[in-house]
Amino acid sequence: xxxxxxPLARVRVAVDCMGGDHGPSVTLPACKTFLDAHPQADxxxxxxxxxxxxxxxxxxxxxxxxxEVVAMDDAVEVALxxxxxxxxxxAIAQLKPGEGGRAAADVxxxxxxxxxxxxxxxxxxxxFDGIDRPAIAALLPNQKGGFTKVLDLGxxxxxxxxxxxxxxxxxxxxxxALDGNDEPSVxxxxxxxxxxKGSEVIKRAGELLRDAGAAGQINFHGNVxxxxxxxxxxxxxxxxxxxxxxxxxTSEGLAGMLGQxxxxxxxxxxxxxxxxxxxxPVLNRFKARLDHRRYSGGxxxxxxxxxxxxxxxxxxxxxxxxxxxxxxxxxxRLLDRVxxxxxxxxxxxxxxxxELDITLTVAAQPPAKAx
Amino acid sequence: xxxxxxPLARVRVAVDCMGGDHGPSVTLPACKTFLDAHPQADxxxxxxxxxxxxxxxxxxxxxxxxxEVVAMDDAVEVALxxxxxxxxxxAIAQLKPGEGGRAAADVxxxxxxxxxxxxxxxxxxxxFDGIDRPAIAALLPNQKGGFTKVLDLGxxxxxxxxxxxxxxxxxxxxxxALDGNDEPSVxxxxxxxxxxKGSEVIKRAGELLRDAGAAGQINFHGNVxxxxxxxxxxxxxxxxxxxxxxxxxTSEGLAGMLGQxxxxxxxxxxxxxxxxxxxxPVLNRFKARLDHRRYSGGxxxxxxxxxxxxxxxxxxxxxxxxxxxxxxxxxxRLLDRVxxxxxxxxxxxxxxxxELDITLTVAAQPPAKAx
Numbered sequence: 001x002x003x004x005x006x007p008l009a010r011v012r013v014a015v016d017c018m019g020g021d022h023g024p025s026v027t028l029p030a031c032k033t034f035l036d037a038h039p040q041a042d043x044x045x046x047x048x049x050x051x052x053x054x055x056x057x058x059x060x061x062x063x064x065x066x067x068e069v070v071a072m073d074d075a076v077e078v079a080l081x082x083x084x085x086x087x088x089x090x091a092i093a094q095l096k097p098g099e100g101g102r103a104a105a106d107v108x109x110x111x112x113x114x115x116x117x118x119x120x121x122x123x124x125x126x127x128f129d130g131i132d133r134p135a136i137a138a139l140l141p142n143q144k145g146g147f148t149k150v151l152d153l154g155x156x157x158x159x160x161x162x163x164x165x166x167x168x169x170x171x172x173x174x175x176x177a178l179d180g181n182d183e184p185s186v187x188x189x190x191x192x193x194x195x196x197k198g199s200e201v202i203k204r205a206g207e208l209l210r211d212a213g214a215a216g217q218i219n220f221h222g223n224v225x226x227x228x229x230x231x232x233x234x235x236x237x238x239x240x241x242x243x244x245x246x247x248x249x250t251s252e253g254l255a256g257m258l259g260q261x262x263x264x265x266x267x268x269x270x271x272x273x274x275x276x277x278x279x280x281p282v283l284n285r286f287k288a289r290l291d292h293r294r295y296s297g298g299x300x301x302x303x304x305x306x307x308x309x310x311x312x313x314x315x316x317x318x319x320x321x322x323x324x325x326x327x328x329x330x331x332x333r334l335l336d337r338v339x340x341x342x343x344x345x346x347x348x349x350x351x352x353x354x355e356l357d358i359t360l361t362v363a364a365q366p367p368a369k370a371x
Numbered sequence: 372x373x374x375x376x377x378p379l380a381r382v383r384v385a386v387d388c389m390g391g392d393h394g395p396s397v398t399l400p401a402c403k404t405f406l407d408a409h410p411q412a413d414x415x416x417x418x419x420x421x422x423x424x425x426x427x428x429x430x431x432x433x434x435x436x437x438x439e440v441v442a443m444d445d446a447v448e449v450a451l452x453x454x455x456x457x458x459x460x461x462a463i464a465q466l467k468p469g470e471g472g473r474a475a476a477d478v479x480x481x482x483x484x485x486x487x488x489x490x491x492x493x494x495x496x497x498x499f500d501g502i503d504r505p506a507i508a509a510l511l512p513n514q515k516g517g518f519t520k521v522l523d524l525g526x527x528x529x530x531x532x533x534x535x536x537x538x539x540x541x542x543x544x545x546x547x548a549l550d551g552n553d554e555p556s557v558x559x560x561x562x563x564x565x566x567x568k569g570s571e572v573i574k575r576a577g578e579l580l581r582d583a584g585a586a587g588q589i590n591f592h593g594n595v596x597x598x599x600x601x602x603x604x605x606x607x608x609x610x611x612x613x614x615x616x617x618x619x620x621t622s623e624g625l626a627g628m629l630g631q632x633x634x635x636x637x638x639x640x641x642x643x644x645x646x647x648x649x650x651x652p653v654l655n656r657f658k659a660r661l662d663h664r665r666y667s668g669g670x671x672x673x674x675x676x677x678x679x680x681x682x683x684x685x686x687x688x689x690x691x692x693x694x695x696x697x698x699x700x701x702x703x704r705l706l707d708r709v710x711x712x713x714x715x716x717x718x719x720x721x722x723x724x725x726e727l728d729i730t731l732t733v734a735a736q737p738p739a740k741a742x
Binding site for chain 1: 512514528529560569570571596597599602610612614618619620622623624626628632637639642643646647650652653654656
């Protein structure tokens with residue numbers, strides 16, 4: 001359904017240069033590397049005039065000054081109401097169409113405070129019709145050597161079945177934009193494969209997803225379990241933000257513990273230190289394959305503008321990876337894909353079940369046009 | 372509050388010898404090893420007469436014949452209504468007081484089908500007054516070198532705040548019986564440390580747990596996140612069965628992937644195979660520290676009898692570990708500890724909030740007696 005979408009010829013990336021634990025000392029070098037590697041990219045760098053000074057004279061680069069910075073520990077309220085000229089907000093605002101109907105950038109990247117980013121993006125850009133809550137999708141490495149996309153990892157707790165359907169639709173668009181796979185398989189995270197398993201919300205979500213699958217709107221695989229994320233059983237795993245957060249943090253905790261134990265064991269005795277020396281190249285490859293910087297950050301989906309979140313602790317390599325992913329997504333027109341899928345799926349689902357709790361402006365269009 | 376409880380002089384362990392993927396070929400050798408190592412243990416072995424033949428003549432061992440076996444894939448209904456003389460059911464029934472008021476065993480262990488075990492245990496033993504749903508607690512290894520106890524890992528989806536309080540109370544009793552720590556710290560699994568985080572149920576559970584903490588009934592640490600399980604931030608982590616299951620399965624999936632990657636990398640080239648040879652002792656120690664057989668299985672809590680579940684895929688070592696843990700728990704009178712804690716906490720909480728949705732026979736006692 002999306003193969004007709006032509007990639008963008010040029011991609012304009014707005015960057016919140018002040019975000020993240022390290023700010024411009026990390027974001028600027030990353031931007032430079034990214035710029036050199038992507039001749040079809042233009043950059044819109046946002047930050048304090050002083051911080052942006054080193055980028056003066058860069059090719060294909062526009063500098064936009066902002067006077068304030070959202071701190072990593074600022075409350076959402078502070079970011080929303082007090083710091084009205086923050087680099088984060090100004091960077092997001094680059095995605096809003098101006099007077100000529102055209103925005104200054106196609107995608108925005110920030111390593112700042114997630115809560116503030118989500119709130120500001122939602123406030124400045126608004127959600128698509130049909131989407132109640134934006135979601136955050138992340139990429140987790142899987143045993144097949146690829147990445148399983150998981151959403152929601154934002155703070156969407158108390159999700160309804162309809163929200164989970166929305167996540168499935170938006171996530172499918174993400175996979176198609178990033179991997180060129182137009183029929184990504186979707187798994188519903190549950191405590192067993194059988195359809196009778198799970199909470200009431202999950203069982204109802206299973207019904208909605210099955211209906212959407214039967215209607216050809218998504219490629220629904222069925223229920224998956226926690227271990228399927230790392231097995232790569234499906235391209236996409238959908239869950240509420242609470243469960244997604246616990247799964248992600250638990251994985252981080254386990255990976256941290258395993259790393260610590262490997263380190264302990266290889267430094268315990270002179271002999272094991274020797275073994276470490278011999279095993280070093282292998283251990284380094286192991287580390288590289290798990291390098292979280294390769295998949296750091298995530299996409300905010302459901303907004304009328306494309307925002308990517310880089311990990312707060314990003315170094316220049318991780319931030320450059322986030323820029324590259326944002327570039328790919330924008331180039332492959334993720335926003336149009338999300339929009340198309342929302343329109344098609346929600347129009348279809350509303351027709352099929354009549355129960356969708358979503359008020360649509362899209363639905364005001366003639367159904368023939370929507371389908 | 373429990374230091375007055377004397378350990379049992381002798382512990383009688385009932386074993387469902389037919390349960391698990393391997394049945395008697397694994398359970399009987401494990402029982403023999405366990406028996407030899409625990410002179411104060413008596414065994415009650417339950418199984419078909421034929422399967423138990425090799426155990427004839429063992430010291431301190433009673434054989435109890437059962438004619439049926441619950442298969443690993445039997446539906447709960449089959450276990451409950453069709454196979455009324457299954458080894459699993461007969462083993463559980465050893466915990467019911469007979470005519471003289473004394474049961475034939477102090478604790479029961481099975482590696483059979485979890486759903487069937489939970490249903491049969493609940494049907495045969497009933498839950499304690501004040502407990503709506505039995506829970507399954509498991510031990511996960513942590514970075515401190517100990518084990519974090521996590522519950523619920525059963526299928527208690529759609530838990531209320533009151534259920535989470537019950538889990539905290541029962542789990543505290545478990546830690547005190549297994550580790551001799553009478554004031555185990557309790558964490559509530561959430562998506563952030565702040566009390567304002569989480570779903571409505573979790574926020575309400577946080578209030579109940581704080582109240583119970585303030586009343587000295589549990590040692591409430593506050594919210595913890597997924598990574599705290601493996602950090603060992605608290606002795607006990609409480610969550611609903613859905614979230615617990617996802618956290619556990621996700622960890623298993625990640626551990627499986629990491630193991631696979633280590634194997635891949637160490638066998639990729641002749642040089643890396645050589646490195647593997649040198650690193651082998653270190654890698655083996657690493658593997659041993661993570662050996663899931665050491666912490667396989669879990670405790671069913673909230674029932675009027677002590678049931679331990681060994682992992683279905685247990686080998687003799689894993690099953691012997693489960694027997695030893697069940698023995699320790701029974702010896703340290705886990706059942707009495709759970710019962711005491713339930714009585715104390717629920718009496719207190721009911722008095723404090725008046726909102727507990729639990730019907731209590733205990734509450735029919737004079738409050739002075741209950742407190």
